[in-house]
Amino acid sequence: MDITALADGLYGIPLLGIVFQIVGFLVDVIPSNAPNIMNQSTPLALAALCGVLCERSGVVNIGIEGTMLAAAFTAWVVGVAVNPMFGSPAPGPIFGLTIPLVISLVAAVLVAVLISTLHAWLSISLRADQIISGTIINIAAFGVTGYLDQLISKSSPAGAGSFAAFTPPTELTNLPVIGWLIAMFLNQGPIAMSTIVIIIGGQIWLFRSRWGLRTRAVGEHPRAAETVGIDVIRLRYRNVMLGGVFAGLGGAWLSIEATNSFQIGMTTGRGFIALAAMIMGRWTPIGAFGSALLFALFLQISQLIKIAPPAGDLGTVMSSVPAQLWDALPYLLTIVILAGVVGRSIPPAADGQPYEREAAA
Amino acid sequence: MTAQPPEARRPKRSTAARIWMVMAVPVTVVVLAVLLGAAIVLVSELLVPGKAFDWGLPLVAYGALIEGAFGNSDAVVSTLVNSTPLVFGGLAVGFGFKAGLFNIGAQGQFLVGALGAVIVGVWLADAPAVVAMPAAALAGFVAGGLWGFVPGFLKAVSGAHEVVSTIMMNYIAVQLLAALVSGPLKVPRSPSPVTFDVGNAAFPILLGRNGHLGILLALLAAGFVWWLLFRTTWGFEVRSVGANADASRYAGMRPKLITMATMTFSGALAGLAGTSVLLGVTHTMTSSFGTTVGFDSIAVALLARSHPLATVLAALLFGGMRAGAGLMQIRAQIPVELVDVLQAVILLFLVASPVLRRVLHAVTPAGVPDVEAPMADMTPGALA
Numbered sequence: 001m002d003i004t005a006l007a008d009g010l011y012g013i014p015l016l017g018i019v020f021q022i023v024g025f026l027v028d029v030i031p032s033n034a035p036n037i038m039n040q041s042t043p044l045a046l047a048a049l050c051g052v053l054c055e056r057s058g059v060v061n062i063g064i065e066g067t068m069l070a071a072a073f074t075a076w077v078v079g080v081a082v083n084p085m086f087g088s089p090a091p092g093p094i095f096g097l098t099i100p101l102v103i104s105l106v107a108a109v110l111v112a113v114l115i116s117t118l119h120a121w122l123s124i125s126l127r128a129d130q131i132i133s134g135t136i137i138n139i140a141a142f143g144v145t146g147y148l149d150q151l152i153s154k155s156s157p158a159g160a161g162s163f164a165a166f167t168p169p170t171e172l173t174n175l176p177v178i179g180w181l182i183a184m185f186l187n188q189g190p191i192a193m194s195t196i197v198i199i200i201g202g203q204i205w206l207f208r209s210r211w212g213l214r215t216r217a218v219g220e221h222p223r224a225a226e227t228v229g230i231d232v233i234r235l236r237y238r239n240v241m242l243g244g245v246f247a248g249l250g251g252a253w254l255s256i257e258a259t260n261s262f263q264i265g266m267t268t269g270r271g272f273i274a275l276a277a278m279i280m281g282r283w284t285p286i287g288a289f290g291s292a293l294l295f296a297l298f299l300q301i302s303q304l305i306k307i308a309p310p311a312g313d314l315g316t317v318m319s320s321v322p323a324q325l326w327d328a329l330p331y332l333l334t335i336v337i338l339a340g341v342v343g344r345s346i347p348p349a350a351d352g353q354p355y356e357r358e359a360a361a
Numbered sequence: 362m363t364a365q366p367p368e369a370r371r372p373k374r375s376t377a378a379r380i381w382m383v384m385a386v387p388v389t390v391v392v393l394a395v396l397l398g399a400a401i402v403l404v405s406e407l408l409v410p411g412k413a414f415d416w417g418l419p420l421v422a423y424g425a426l427i428e429g430a431f432g433n434s435d436a437v438v439s440t441l442v443n444s445t446p447l448v449f450g451g452l453a454v455g456f457g458f459k460a461g462l463f464n465i466g467a468q469g470q471f472l473v474g475a476l477g478a479v480i481v482g483v484w485l486a487d488a489p490a491v492v493a494m495p496a497a498a499l500a501g502f503v504a505g506g507l508w509g510f511v512p513g514f515l516k517a518v519s520g521a522h523e524v525v526s527t528i529m530m531n532y533i534a535v536q537l538l539a540a541l542v543s544g545p546l547k548v549p550r551s552p553s554p555v556t557f558d559v560g561n562a563a564f565p566i567l568l569g570r571n572g573h574l575g576i577l578l579a580l581l582a583a584g585f586v587w588w589l590l591f592r593t594t595w596g597f598e599v600r601s602v603g604a605n606a607d608a609s610r611y612a613g614m615r616p617k618l619i620t621m622a623t624m625t626f627s628g629a630l631a632g633l634a635g636t637s638v639l640l641g642v643t644h645t646m647t648s649s650f651g652t653t654v655g656f657d658s659i660a661v662a663l664l665a666r667s668h669p670l671a672t673v674l675a676a677l678l679f680g681g682m683r684a685g686a687g688l689m690q691i692r693a694q695i696p697v698e699l700v701d702v703l704q705a706v707i708l709l710f711l712v713a714s715p716v717l718r719r720v721l722h723a724v725t726p727a728g729v730p731d732v733e734a735p736m737a738d739m740t741p742g743a744l745a
Contacts, residue, residue, distance in 0.1 A: 062524060062525075122712055126713060128712045128715070129712075132663070132712060135465060135524075135659065136705065136709055136711075136712055139656050139659070139701075139705050139708060140705035142701065142705075144701075144705065146696075147401075147405075147699055147701060147702045148408070150698050151405050151408055151696060154409070269529070269532050272528045272529065273529075276525060322540040322543075322544050324537070324540035325537070325540050327536045328533045328536035331530075331532040331536075332533060334525070334526075334529045335515070335529045335533075338515070338519075338521040338522070338525055338529075339515045339518075339521045340519070
């Protein structure tokens with residue numbers, strides 16, 4: 001029996017037809033766009049991992065957005081400065097690696113760690129309001145990168161280019177059923193590809209290592225953790241700074257992997273969406289990654305619908321909604337998830353509370 | 362935060378000492394920011410190749426900034442016009458702080474408020490001004506309130522943190538505005554997406570070249586919010602919930618209801634900020650309508666420590682910087698974004714103010730008590 005005829009028949013059924021059309025659309029769209037979805041989820045997953053590390057140890061970091069923005073700017077601007085020094089080398093054979101690109105990446109990570117350290121100092125040592133501290137980091141990052149970008153962009157300089165995606169052999173990607181999954185994970189640039197490893201590593205680290213156990217203890221009950229000899233302050237510093245590494249990678253992805261330039265405010269809320277992904281993933285690295293993929297799927301769909309809406313009634317309905325509203329979809333989804341899931345997903349008990357040592361007796 | 366009422370531990374002292382106590386940190390912070398800003402200008406000279414290094418550039422820049430903000434009567438009016446939305450926005454964010462809520466969504470509420478004002482304003486463009494103007498302003502107030510109600514409702518009902526949900530509402534507002542201005546609200550056959558003029562609904566000019574009615578309304582709003590917070594039962598409940606939600610519940614208040622009402626009113630105030638810009642300045646809306654008012658409002662509220670009357674002063678400071686930035690860019694070739702940097706630096710110093718206070722302690726006149734409690738001034742409700 002002809003499948004398309006069957007599909008046409010099913011689509012004709014009211015209501016159920018719409019469900020079939022949506023499923024059909026997803027089945028049609030997901031495999032062919034899987035590498036894109038994985039790629040788009042990279043900054044979300046990395047930023048969410050940063051959030052997990054911070055919040056599991058009891059520090060709320062709402063400044064991830066600004067940290068990523070600063071890292072993205074640094075990656076680009078360091079590339080601009082360093083590239084001529086190395087004679088603007090041609091892209092290397094693997095990932096398009098060049099020395100300037102690697103230097104840019106390292107610089108981005110360093111800046112992100114520096115900003116995270118500032119957040120740690122304000123919120124752990126000064127016991128400032130963590131939300132306000134994070135917000136100020138966001139405002140500062142937006143202001144400083146915007147100012148510097150205006151200064152530097154006058155001469156519209158070229159950056160160090162961007163990392164290239166790895167192309168897996170077509171024998172693998174053409175495999176039936178799982179070929180698209182292989183393409184999804186291997187047809188990626190270096191940051192996106194390493195994200196998977198980082199996430200799995202993070203999961204093992206958080207739930208199977210001594211440091212992970214201590215982190216969770218400090219996030220749940222810092223006083224108890226301290227009584228068994230854990231240095232709460234130092235552990236929180238370490239976690240927030242390590243989180244900065246991942247936020248830095250996520251920021252660098254924006255300006256030297258996904259694109260090859262910097263735009264003012266180019267994070268466009270990814271740092272905040274990542275926080276929602278973290279909550280939805282119940283403060284676990286793998287869960288956060290799964291939610292990040294879901295968000296990326298919605299991002300991708302909202303773009304696809306504008307370019308190539310599906311055929312049939314579903315497509316007609318979808319095309320009649322203004323394009324800008326599809327752009328709002330990921331943000332709407334974030335609110336829905338926050339409102340719907342947050343009640344059932346419980347943050348670490350000491351999340352957001354500054355810790356003060358008891359005075360030595 | 363100490364539980365003691367402030368009066369109990371503060372001895373009587375001279376007016377000058379009291380003023381210093383309140384002003385020391387904000388003033389020092391602004392001075393430090395100006396110095397650091399000068400350093401940034403000098404460093405950024407190095408970034409632009411092909412120009413002679415000029416030690417005096419920060420002075421030229423600040424001179425132009427001040428001249429552009431207060432140099433002549435036009436500049437002063439321009440400062441007032443720039444400050445107006447910041448007063449509304451600062452009041453909005455500050456009011457939220459008082460109830461322990463961080464309304465970071467002033468930007469979205471600003472946009473939706475302006476959207477409400479333009480829809481009603483265009484609809485009533487030919488009606489008499491007595492009808493059109495209040496109706497358009499009310500629409501902006503209500504639209505902003507609605508945009509604030511959603512995160513307030515979600516916070517009260519499901520505990521969704523208002524910081525993330527208001528930020529998402531900001532992005533949704535941007536897209537909603539773009540969709541409407543390039544869709545149903547667009548002037549037919551116009552090459553670029555723009556709405557019709559609000560006509561009679563526009564605020565009249567009262568002062569100089571463009572000093573509109575909104576300036577007066579902003580001042581009235583500041584007085585009203587002060588009265589609301591410190592002279593009414595509702596204001597007392599708002600501050601109580603901000604200071605200690607549990608205690609307020611034991612005392613018979615309903616924190617969830619207060620949360621919703623506060624976010625709604627805060628959103629409505631931010632909506633008025635958008636309304637004042639739309640009815641007072643632009644009169645039409647383009648798809649790129651939107652300013653830095655949202656971020657600026659947070660800065661204003663923090664600098665004013667959420668006090669409604671201090672908000673006016675803080676708004677004048679930032680409004681003046683915005684007004685003078687243009688002249689600074691022309692004279693000193695420094696991007697207007699320097700104002701964003703200054704603002705960010707002011708905020709950073711403010712958050713680090715416990716350190717600053719320790720340093721300033723030596724300078725404070727004798728008899729001024731310890732105001733050490735970390736962030737007490739910024740933590741909602743601690744002011745009273």
